[in-house]
Amino acid sequence: MIHTRRAQTALHYLTPIATAFYFLISRAVASCFLQQGADKQPKRRWRLVVVISTGVILTFVAEGIATAHETMAHPSTYLPQDYVAYLVLMLLVLGALALNLADDAKPFWHTYAGSWAIALGSEIALLVCCLVSAAASDVFAKIHLILQSLRIGLLLCAATAGAYFAWSDSRRRIMLEESDDTIDSLLASGEDSDESDENAYGFDEETSPDEVEDLRDLRKQQLRRVKKVGSWFNYLKTYKTFVPILWSSGNRLVQASLVVAILTIAAERALQVLVPMQLGALSEELAVGAGNGQMPWRSIGLWMLFAALNSQAGLPMVQEIIKVPIMHYTRQRIMTAAFSHIMNLSMDYHNQKSSGELIRVVELGSELQELLDFLCFNVLPVFTDLLVALVYVYFLFDIYMALIVFCTCLTYAWIGAKVSVWTARLLRDYNTTMVNESRIQNEAISCWAAVSQFNRTKLESERYSMAAADHRKAAIKYYLAWSFGGGAQSFAMNAGHLAATTLAAYRVAQGYAPVRKFVTFAAYWLTIEIPMYEVTYSVRKITQMLINSERLLELMTNKPSVVDAEDATELVVKHGEVNFNNVDFAYDPRKPTIKGMSFTAKPGQTIAFVGETGGGKSTTLKLLYRYFDVNAGRIYIDGQDISTVTLESLRSAFAFVPQDPVLFNYSIRENLLYARLDATDAEIEAACRAAALHDKIVSMPQSYATTVGERGVKLSGGELQRLAIARAILRDAPIVLLDEATSMIDAETEALVQSALKNLTQGRTTFVVAHRLSTIRHADCILVIKDGQIVERGSHEELLRAGGMYTSLCQKQYMEVNKEPLFNL
Structure with missing residues (x-):
């Protein structure tokens, strides 16, 4: 009998823990690895299992009612605490499973089937224990056996159904994957391939900066990244990019601050318990010594000391002071790293992004710092307080008090989660109507002249009135929902507080606990209540911060497309000879920009590029500067391949005068x-x-x-x-690059600029891109480029005598100025 009773006690405590633990872990693993149920599952599956789950829950409810009736009918009957705890906890666990299943559009049946199987195995073991120990004439025992037998049958049906549905979904998924593989193999070389998106830097080509700023788009982008890396675990691993940035090695002040901060957090957790405990001890001493004129100075002093340390002028103030160097040092490291990373990215990245968007990304460095601060100094202490609260009230009273606190916390958190989901859509509607109202108002006021000219004042007033009405309706719905949710949470908290206080008073009144424990619990309740108010907020805050940090993560995980080779050497320029050897390049593989370009610039020569806009003239200079790497061919400077030298030494060899x-x-x-x-x-x-x-x-x-x-x-x-x-x-520098260096000036200033350019290019290898052909007539070699190819080359006189494209360009420019042909072709 003793061994049977011990087995029952162990099963009563372990069964709900094991069932909940399996469900949470399997659910987390499934979510992490993006596993979900099959699409378009038959509704009859869902209805069948929900009915069975409800039946299981009702057996626990019926057993709870029978237990309460037995206790009231026979007050002397002793019901073990572990049995009562088992009923309550299993009701909570299976109820949570049923609620989760009711909201699950695509159930992953493995998690449910495994949880029901664990509960089934434990129920069978408990039934065996009951059959060994229960008296046949005990009516309550018979009811208990009947309900337990019924529960075993229902759990068997639920576990079997869940296992079958999981097997069925697995077979269907395998068939779909084989079908997808066949389709993918057929489309591998087609236009639907995703290979062209490898260098998209985490954004779709059609994503505009305004869309990127929206949190919903960031959330979608986050999910795309998760699917790309295969799991949430791999996604979170990408945040290790920030670990070297955040590590405060070398800064003794920050390291010391971190140590002190950890100690203050631990001390605060201890004070959360010591303050109410000392208050309870003080109240007991006062009750015992009431009327004798003696003051319990020691207890008063300790209580005041603990209370002072726990006040805003105590450890919390110390923690805020300690956080200052940590926060600002972390912010400096993150933002400096983000800025430096942006500046080191290649031109193809900067061409895709607006400067405003990149500035916003750098500013989000402070968001990541706030996330770390929030996790370390808010979230971890809150959940530690809740865990300590459950353990402390258990030892302060018993398992029943711990169950009340646990149920209160669970109900409060569940209501908060549901309200957040419920109000999310209402909040989007509210924001949409607010933006729409502001847009209509701004457009009408800024376009007042047009409104007045067409006499549409009444129309704009009606339009604005409708927008304001939509805003009012959306605002009422949102705030009412939010207020209702807050009220429901407060009701749950107050109900739990009332139940716990009543139980504590009952224990004291019955003589099971001293008065000091009641006083201690009454003072300690705030330690339970305050963290619960922060839990829902913390979850929302962390979610939003993670989504916002997606911008910074996207930035930091990008690598420059143009980097130094592993064995790169320093460029040594002795003469300044530049050679393009059959160079090909394309911004988009579908549209080549440079095709088979070959030429040689001798030391001290001036090479000019002319041709129609978009032909590839400026791109040639960008390739020489190595803003982009060539797709084929080679570029040499004094016989050195520029792809094998360091970027710093290469770009130090150029003096650049841009168009703007x-x-x-x-x-x-x-x-x-x-x-x-x-x-x-x-x-x-x-x-x-x-x-x-x-x-x-x-x-x-x-x-x-x-x-x-x-x-x-x-x-x-x-x-x-x-x-x-x-x-x-x-x-x-030995090499000079001029990209439309005289395009912004008038003819009078051009003479001064041309004189300055002559001084600049004296004795240097020079490359000139020009539309104004009069500025390059003295070039040693003029390259006429069309569609990325050199179609003509030679001096000004040679090209004019050839009568080709260059001659046509000269003719057009001359006629634009003089209104007559340069000469008859």
């Missing part, structure tokens, strides 16, 4: 120093004199200290071009 010079909102001197950081003032002035800009600069009120404004808006187009040329002269 980019300046920082710094002084003129600082913008010039950007070309060569160690340049002296004398060298800066010499470069500006060579660019015919020095006199203009010194005439300004602040001379070289003059701020140029954002992107150089305070300078004219000619001044911008000459400043870019001066910067290129100051760089003193």
Whole structure:
């Protein structure tokens, strides 16, 4: 009998734990590895199992009612706590399974079948124990055996049905996978292949920055990434990218702060228990010594000390102070790493992204820091408090008190989760109507002139009135739902508080517990209540932070498409000879940009590229700069393949004058120093004199200290071009790249710029892209490019005599200016 009773006790506690644990773990594993039930499952399956599950739950309800009746009819009857705990916990566990199944559109039957099988095995073992120990004449025992037998039969049906449905879904999934493999093999070389998306950097080509900013799009993007890596586990592993960034190695202050923060969190958890415990002890001493005039100073002092340490002026304040260096150091590391990563990504990435979007990604570094702070200093302490609360109230009173607290917490969390799901759609509707109302209002006011001209004031007023009404209805629905959910949670919390307080008072009144335990529990309840208020908020907050951090994760997991080779060497430029050897390149494989380009630029020569827009002229310079790698062929500088040298040494060999010079909102001197950081003032002035800009600069009120404004808006187009040329002269590089360097200036300024360009290109290998053909007539070799191919090459005179495409281009430009042909072709 003793062994039977021990077996029953063990089964009563282990069965609900094992059933819940299996369901949660199997569910988590299934979700992690993206396993789900088959699509379009027959509704009769769902209805059958829900009915059986409801029957199982009703047997526990009936047994609970019979137990309560037995207790009231025979007060002397002793019912073991483990038995009562078993009824309550199994009712909760199986009820949770039934509710989850009711909401599950595509059940993964393995999780349900396994849980029912565990419950079935335990029920059979308990039935055997009952048959050995129960008296035949005991009516309650007979009812218990009947209900238990019925429950075993229902659980057997549920487990069998679940196992069959799981097997059926597995067979169907295998058949679908074989069918999909056949289809994939047929489409492998077709246009539906996903291989072209490998370099899409995590975004669809058609995704605009505005759509990316929307959380729903980020959520979809997150799910796409999860499917791509195969599981949630692999997805979360991608966050290890941030581990080296966040690790505070080398910063002793932050490391010490982390240690102190951990100690304060642990101390706070202890104080959550010590404060009410000491208050209970103090109240007991006061009750015992009431009227004798003696003060329990020691107990009062300890209680005040614990309360002071637990107040906002105690350990919480210390923790907030300690968090400051940790938070800001983490933020600095994350944002610096994100910024540095953006700056090191290749041109193909930057061409796909707007600057505003990338700035937003960098700002989201603080979001990830907040996520870490929230997890470490909010979420972990909250769940620790709840776990400690369950253990503490169990030892303070008994298992019944722990069950009340557990049921209260579970009900509160379940209501919060359901309300969040319920209000999510209402919140989207509310936000949509709010945006629509604002849009109609802004458009009508900004277009007032058009509204007035067409006399449509009444129409716009009616349109706005309808939008405002939609907003009002959506707002009422959302706030009512939210208020109802909050009220339901408060009701559950108050009901649990009332039940627990009543039980505690009953224990004290019956003499089973001293008064100090009641006082302790009354003071301790806030330690249970406050964390529960934060649980639902914490889940929503973490979910939103993870979705927001998807932008930063997408950025940090991208790698530059153009990188140094493992055995890259430094580029050594002795003469400046450049050779393109049968080079092919395409931004899109379906449309080649450069096809079979071959030419050689001798040291000191000027090579000009001319042709129609979009022919590939500027792309040639980008390939030379190695913003992109060629698809075929080779590019050599003094016999060195540029793909085998370091990017830093390669780009140091160029001086670049772009069509649209980019300046920082710094002084003129600082913008010039950007070309060569160690340049002296004398060298800066010499470069500006060579660019015919020095006199203009010194005439300004602040001379070289003059701020140029954002992107150089305070300078004219000619001044911008000459400043870019001066910067290129100051760089003193052996190879010069000019991309439409005179496109923004008038004819009067062009003479000054051409003189500056002559100084810049003197003795240097130079590449010029120009639409204005008069600026390149003195080039040593002119390459005429059409559709990515060199169709003509030679000097200005040679190409004119050839009478080909170059001659046609010259003729057109001359006629545009002079309204008469250059010569008769």
